[in-house]
Amino acid sequence: MIKFYFHPTPNPMKVALCLEELALPYELIPVDTLKGQQHTAEYRVINPNGKAPSIVDNGKRVFDSNAILMYLSERTGALAGKTEDRSEMLSWLMFLATGLAPFSGQSVHFRHAAPEQVPYAINRYLFEAKRHYQVLEIHMEGREYIVGDEFSIADISAWGWIDKAAVVLGEEGLASYPNIKRWFENINARPAVERARNIAKDLVFKSDFDDEAARALYPQNFTE
Template identity: 40%
Template sequence: MIDLYYWTTPNGHKVTLFLEEAGLDYRIHPINIGKGEQFSPEFLEIAPNNRIPAIVDRAPSDGGQPLSLFESGAILEYLADKSGKFLPKSGRQRYRVLQWLYWQMGGLGPMAGQNHHFRNYAPKKIEYAVERYINETSRLYGVLDKQLDDNEYVAGDDYSIADMAIWPWIKPYEKQGQDIEDYPNLQRWFERVGERDAVKRAYAKAEEINPQNNVEMNDEARRHLFGQ
């Protein structure tokens, strides 16, 4: 059994996508980040960086004590190795997948995240910041579009944890100031992944936990989310 500490953000969705695809038993523990639940002592024991997602594997492969992990990329890599799915065990293709996983972790996620913040949540509009992060998001979309020109999925012919990591960050493309029709290869891939049954199940669970992905952006939420 996997205990998943989760909220309905792109990083949270990555893990539910994997768990639904792999058919692993799991239970969700919602961590409402707008209410500051990520700062509870119990959660910080699992995720000292006070960010979701995090997991506790109650039955790790080594047979030892329960294993806790934070950071969505590390969680995806661990679960893929545990289940033997969506990441080759060795060889060049394993590293092709991992390079795109790390590309998301180090590039697309942080840049799109800042894009969301300055376009949608910042108390003051800073035009330079908005323009910078829209442009950088656009550049990264272009990189991905080129990669998908002759690949069915991000790392090649097979669906992998790289796709699971990237897709939730593309889904809110309108909030990032992007027109997905400008990236035809990316659009084709985005629509194909969105039709997967596991993706639909994962987002249905998100809707149950946090209908319409609502965040009441009051002073309390700003303090918890942005340190304001």
């Protein structure tokens, strides 16, 4: 059985949705990142980058959310898109992994979590997040799915962060991106999404962003 190391944040949620779509059995193992559990020596053996998510499948570790999506797709032969769309699949997965996701995360950080408001950083990352959204918005004109004509891991990868559009972009959320909004509502209505949202309903994660949480997430800000 797959061991799934999870925290209820955008990147692990991608993997949760993928597992539910594929109906793969898994053991959910919480990693409370606000308590610093991602930094333990035991977890670093599984994910040397000290992040969530990770999986262990028959003794093989896979870390980084998009790597896990690709691994699970290849393992099952599902959600990979058509062979003739392989170049598009790789291109959009990398766009999401290196562009939309990290710039979204930095936008959230500098607007909501940074210890001081830095106008340049806020503007830089919000602009880049919006720019990546606009690239996807143009691409989604007349399309139901990101790659080809069927649901795939590209849609799952995008869903994880676009689910947090209001936090990333501001209260307007997807209002300026009607094509993405239409796509998101279509994906969000899938039964596996509801199952993914509920996988941790019986788990309690730390929610207070106090000194312990700040030290766990941003240790570089503390010298003692």
